[in-house]
Amino acid sequence: CRYEHAGAWIALMKRIAEPRMVVSDGGTGFAKALKKVWPIAKHQRCIFHVFCQIKRYTTSKPNTLAGVELYCLAKDLLKIKEKQEAETWVTRFTEWIKKYQEFLREMTVDEHGNKRPTHERLLKAERSLLKLIKENTLFTYLDKEFINDFIAPSTNNRIEGGINSRLREMLRNHRGLSIERRIKAVYWWCYMHSPEPLSLSEIIKTMPTDRSIAAIYQRMNDKSRLEKSLSLWGDAIVWSDLHKMDKSFTEWD
Known part of the structure; x- marks a missing residue:
């Protein structure tokens, strides 16, 4: 995920009951979020x-x-x-x-x-x-x-192949959608493939609007551009780069 970090993982994991074991692909910030939100859960890479x-x-x-x-x-x-x-x-x-x-x-x-x-x-x-x-x-x-209790998975292929790949396939089949409509399409797919989906009228009530999705995307986009614009060590402007200095110069007679 482009914006995958501990904060994003924490926001997601807080909404889910702590499992006995979690399988991850080692995404950025996941281990930190795991210790904070699910401290008892065992971790399997x-x-x-x-x-x-x-x-x-x-x-x-x-x-x-x-x-x-x-x-x-x-x-x-x-x-x-x-x-x-x-x-x-x-x-x-x-x-x-x-x-x-x-x-x-x-x-x-x-x-x-x-x-x-x-x-x-x-x-x-x-x-x-x-x-x-x-x-x-x-x-x-x-x-x-x-x-002793159940067959614990060693991979997350079930979600990668059963859900994530289906989402990517759906987005490939609907090329040309704006970012807001792509996000909304993912919401609809997840709603309709949940074990007990809500009725269409209830889904429409809870579905994020184009305006709210655009606001989230704009906020994340602004943050990304700000982080990329920050100067790293050695990248900042140096005074001597914009001014000519010659210590050997003496004024004309």
Whole structure:
């Protein structure tokens, strides 16, 4: 989501009863919102999104042996069904780190003369997996408290494929709508596909108006433009850029 942040997640999550476990794709600000609004709920990172993230770093055809083995480890994440298999996977990943630690330490001098890791993308993949393991969010779905009661999901494919993809398809089929009408179309789709939709007369009463939708969009658009216009360190105007200085100058006789 373009405006995805902790505040937006908090506003959404406050309207929903706290679940026992929540599966997320690791969106910006979600972990912070989770601790504040649903402090008891367990967190599971979507295994499929984890796999896709590692695949982006290694590609599907890695050109190093370390990349090939890490990509295979990522694919194996999708097959884990038991706690013992998860522990075995973590052991294999630990052995991968030990095996290639010297390889991953290699440095390269770039065109500006600066040193940087030669295998930077593999290092990013390694760090992302280590972070999930330390947070205990990689195999939450295998916890005993869930296995004994119900089959906990390891991915959020149900909502991605069953709802989000349908919404994207609906918007593709109605290209050319204004932003207000696109938002309203999403509202209507969600209303009509809810388990117990209201009557049309009630939906019309609760449906946001074009004016209210436009106001929300304008407010978010103004905020985005303001954030983009703020100067970062080194971006601000320097006095000397607009004034010529020459300390060696002496007045004419």
